[in-house]
Amino acid sequence: MTDVPKPRKGPLKVKNNGFLSIFPLGTGGAFSKKLYQNNYLLIKGDEHLLIDCGARTPQAFFELGFPITGVENFLITHSHADHVGGLEEVALMGRYMTKRRPSMVITPQYERILWTNSLKGGAAYNERRNNKLLAFDDFFVPIYPQPSTRLDRQGWSLQFRGFDLFMFRTMHIPDSTPSWKQSAYSIGLVVDNRFFFTGDTRFDPTLVDEVMGSFPIEVAFHDVQFFPGGVHASFDEISTLPGDFKKITYLMHYPDTYENQESKVLQAGFRGFVQQHSYYDFTKP
Ligand SMILES: [Zn+2]
């Protein structure tokens, strides 16, 4: 078995020696106050890609000595504020301060949702051009992935700046839906065929089964909550997943009180909690 990446502390740098590295800007759940939100910077060589940009993410970057305006590439998993709440700042700072349009890897389907339901209110009305409001592509350069049937659910793939991205639908909200099909748009990712990122999802053993059967995954980050019901996978549910999966899996999107759960998590066979502001490096190509 290949080595599972372990957390390594270090100052934030958006370039590295060329191997994939994952840097959590935050690892907390939607309402955590001691942790930042569950957003991840992927770094590889001279390139980077930010997965999600929550309301507190620009602050997290600031604390780490890097301006959010320096982030060139975004990918958004879904529209909860802990994943999109920082994007208006990115959009307005880009258009009016740095005069730059960052790229966003996004499906046409989600571009409409993200713009109309979240960003338009704060972004579209700042200018009138030929009597028209501003639009999504006045702020971001959309990069569209190709539909992919690699899993038995809606998915897309894209080679982007050295990252091999596979995006798949998840079953997050509402809590009553039997599958991803009836759920609101939310996605997870497989990066470079080796990093499995569930995004926000309820317990979905079929997803774990399919991804682990289709990709040579070396490490997984799975969301967790420590109570039953709700819109995330509960600890009791994911504890029933196969041992081979749990031993390469770190838990993310957890509450401020996570330390009380640490021994339970290790006992269940998981690798532990993802640590924010640490690098998870792949050391082999
Ligand atoms: Zn969330």
Ligand SMILES: [Zn+2]
């Ligand atoms: Zn969510």
